[in-house]
Amino acid sequence: MTARGLPAVARSAKAGLLAVAIFAGLAALFAFKAAAKMPDFEVYWRAGVRARAAEPLYRQEDEHFQLKYLPAFAVLSIPAGLLPLTAGKAIWFGLSAGLIPVLIAMSTRLLPRRRKPLWILGALTFVLMLKFYGHELVLGQVNLLFAVLIAAAVSLMRHGRPVACGLLVALAVVIKPYAVLFLPWLAAQREVRALMTAAAGIGVALALPALIYGVHGAVTLHVAWWETVTGSTAPNLLNADNVSLAAMFAKWLGTGGVAAAAAAAAALILLGVAAATFLRRRNVIDPAGLEAAMLLTLIPLLSPQGWDYVFLIATPAVVFLVNYERELPTVLRAITWAALAASAFSLYDVMGRAAYGRFMAWSVISLCFIVVVAALATLRGRGTA
Numbered sequence: 001m002t003a004r005g006l007p008a009v010a011r012s013a014k015a016g017l018l019a020v021a022i023f024a025g026l027a028a029l030f031a032f033k034a035a036a037k038m039p040d041f042e043v044y045w046r047a048g049v050r051a052r053a054a055e056p057l058y059r060q061e062d063e064h065f066q067l068k069y070l071p072a073f074a075v076l077s078i079p080a081g082l083l084p085l086t087a088g089k090a091i092w093f094g095l096s097a098g099l100i101p102v103l104i105a106m107s108t109r110l111l112p113r114r115r116k117p118l119w120i121l122g123a124l125t126f127v128l129m130l131k132f133y134g135h136e137l138v139l140g141q142v143n144l145l146f147a148v149l150i151a152a153a154v155s156l157m158r159h160g161r162p163v164a165c166g167l168l169v170a171l172a173v174v175i176k177p178y179a180v181l182f183l184p185w186l187a188a189q190r191e192v193r194a195l196m197t198a199a200a201g202i203g204v205a206l207a208l209p210a211l212i213y214g215v216h217g218a219v220t221l222h223v224a225w226w227e228t229v230t231g232s233t234a235p236n237l238l239n240a241d242n243v244s245l246a247a248m249f250a251k252w253l254g255t256g257g258v259a260a261a262a263a264a265a266a267a268l269i270l271l272g273v274a275a276a277t278f279l280r281r282r283n284v285i286d287p288a289g290l291e292a293a294m295l296l297t298l299i300p301l302l303s304p305q306g307w308d309y310v311f312l313i314a315t316p317a318v319v320f321l322v323n324y325e326r327e328l329p330t331v332l333r334a335i336t337w338a339a340l341a342a343s344a345f346s347l348y349d350v351m352g353r354a355a356y357g358r359f360m361a362w363s364v365i366s367l368c369f370i371v372v373v374a375a376l377a378t379l380r381g382r383g384t385a
Contacts, residue, residue, distance in 0.1 A: 045088050046062075048078045069176075070222075071225060096137055096145070103144060120322075128344045143313055149179075150172050158289075162194035243369075249266070252362075271298075273294075284380065293317040301370070
């Protein structure tokens with residue numbers, strides 16, 4: 001072997017060792033932290049088993065772990081239900097872990113201009129979002145998949161592929177129904193083909209359960225889904241991990257009409273900020289990435305059952321702020337970094353029971369991501385992104 005070939009071999013060896021180390025770390029994390037948990041994946045697995053047998057999906061006896069996803073989600077979960085539960089958990093854990101670098105990489109590609117090296121963007125974003133990624137993996141959730149689908153849809157739209165974009169948005173709606181927030185965004189851009197494709201895809205998804213349950217059975221399932229989602233909202237508002245605006249004001253003001261009105265007003269203000277941000281898109285060359293990042297950040301705040309770990313879908317927003325942080329006004333820049341740090345390092349094991357309990361009871365994490373929304377709006381106002 002020539003001397004010139006040695007560096008290449010060394011790089012390959014380092015890459016191989018890194019891959020082995022990552023695999024070993026993930027295997028250890030699964031074995032010691034996730035294998036006995038992943039309760040949300042168990043919900044999906046059980047839904048797949050029930051759908052295959054045409055059994056009722058939404059049952060009171062499931063209590064906190066009721067299925068709250070569309071019936072089409074259960075149909076798509078049938079392959080998972082064919083696997084032994086432990087094997088299914090291991091496969092989903094590995095796939096979800098693999099989606100983390102994919103999401104970060106796709107988020108960097110949404111930037112109109114990159115101001116920082118990729119490794120800095122990736123490393124800082126990973127550290128700032130690690131808490132949420134870890135929680136996602138231990139629960140066995142699908143938010144990483146959801147975020148990747150939306151990021152991919154936006155990227156496809158930017159590259160002139162509206163049909164593929166619409167199909168991914170439709171699939172995202174099946175995974176998490178609050179992806180419907182992206183339909184008016186497509187309409188506002190006059191992306192007619194993407195919008196029509198997404199609408200058609202959602203229609204197919206709504207009809208899909210009829211293949212197993214029949215038309216009447218599919219209608220019954222959708223009614224049961226709606227009753228389950230709406231009926232479980234109020235009891236979850238005071239849950240410490242609920243980060244929605246509805247939960248924030250319920251914790252501050254108590255449950256009732258005053259808190260509900262305050263949450264509705266705050267939601268309208270944030271949607272107004274998103275609309276104003278959209279209206280200023282003519283000031284930038286490539287506006288879609290920041291707008292999508294803002295909408296993703298808003299989802300956990302607007303959804304009445306937005307749990308803290310769902311903020312991982314704000315990964316594109318964090319990438320934008322890390323990349324363009326020097327474009328923010330000095331005070332807002334300091335507040336934004338403080339908000340990102342507070343959300344990233346508010347860990348139960350670090351803060352202790354009492355401090356962490358107060359942090360979540362005061363909805364500080366919700367305020368942190370409202371700051372993120374404000375920072376994104378400021379970047380648009382300055383014509384940065």
